[in-house]
Amino acid sequence: MADPWQNEYDFAVQVARAAGAVIRKAGEEEIKVQTKSSTVDLVTKTDERVEKIIIGSLKEGFGDGTHCFIGEESVSKGEPVILTDKPTWIIDPVDGTTNFVHGFPFVAVSIAFAVNKELEFGVVYSCLEDKMYKARKGKGAFCDDEQIQVSDVKDIHKSIIISEHGTDRSVEKVTKIFSTMQKILCIPVHGLRGSGTAATNMCLVASGAVEAFFEIGIHLWDIAAGVVIVREAGGLVLDVDGGPFDLMSRRMMSANNNVIAQRIIKEIEIFPVERDDAPVQKK
Template sequence: MADPWLEAYNFAIEIAKKAGEIRRASESEIKISTKSSTVDLVTATDVRVEKIIIGALKEKFGDDVFIGEESASKKGACILTDEPTWIIDPVDGTTNFVHGFPFVAVSIAFAVNKELEFGVVYSCFEDKLYKGRKGQGAYCDEESIQVSDNKDIKKSVIISEFGTDRDRSKVKKICSTMERILLIPVHGIRGTGTAATNMCMVARGSVEAFFEIGIHCWDVAAGAVIVQEAGGVVCDVNGGPFDLMSRRMMCANHADIANRVIKEIEIFPSDRDDHLHIVNPYQAFKLLL
């Protein structure tokens, strides 16, 4: 029986690497605009890379549905249907890119019937490509990867981020959560500044868990496949089932680690991606140039 998504998977790998040419972006492209807040950035490179990815996918696969920052800004919300759907983050870690902090990723996922079929994350500055297909394992380049086998929270490293929302009450809850986790105690808390890379760190066994509230579906879709195919778990920050549109995600090497971290998370509200109205960042960017 023919593999219906093999061609799409292989093309996603090819186009992710091509999009990774952001490593060689000219200085003129690192002009910044802002999106939802003064710390939520967009650059000309974000625009260029998204055009590369979506243009190539449309040419190859025609009428497939696309979800990402551009489609969200045009429609006001991201609606996941049963149709074959590409979920794309052209530059995950824009603030890192602007400041020269060496963690920037291209993230491409593919869903059918609302189920994620595969995910590809290219960590550009590391020159590492992470990939996973439902039921077929996870890889870094061509090497199979697995989550850590550590089930002792006190021997764990946890990843999280502060996000881009500077609402004082939310920031206090984020800081309080990190303090509570540190005092379990754990070996440490880290953050690369890109959700896609953070999830790949879980998948490769470098850390035991990653969680965040306020991320978008395009930040975590590809990583969710890779973590699960590496033997990990993906769920809501309250321990319930993972909901791609909820803007809340916990992933871990094992349910025991996930459940222990979840006990310390102070949850705060965040608009769902399928209800969210997003001001078009690319139009705002053009106006500021």
């Protein structure tokens, strides 16, 4: 029996690599000559350009109208987030835009593919590192062509944990975020880290470099591809309260095993965020 999604998977890898080349070129040729006041425009233009390349290539490859798309830039322009049973691409064209502006070497293209609301595969191209992470449901996870797996550490004191402080600078949320980080650091763990891109963070869990990554306030396009990669590398993905993972909830804990996950979950101070599938407010 023919593999139903192999062509889509192979195409996603090609498109992610091509998109990454566009990002690298923009970083090398344009950021150096930008003033502080114009870097936001550059990020927006690069985001839009890369998303158009990805979606345009996918429509050309598989036929316009046959697949659905959820993209960060499309949603930012007011399109609702609706995940149906149809084949759906979930795209973050430039994950790590602040890193991109500063030349901090972690910027990723994230492409996931879902059918019947189930994630089938994920591709994360860390374009400045030139590392291609990829995974298909039931077929393992890889960095380039080498299979990867999560670490076997179960002692929380020997673990490295990743989290991010997000973009919301309200005092209430920042206080909870840093209180959580303080409690985790004082368990104590070996260290706390953050690459500045959720997609890359999840790949670091999958490859065994760190034991866990959690965040409240991320979006489905940040983590959809990473969810498949972590699971296929032998890890698990949960809600930050320990319950089942919900792609739309904007709350996620990924870890190498449940022992590490549950210990970290005890320390997380949860705060409310609006779901990705919340109704779009009409202006």
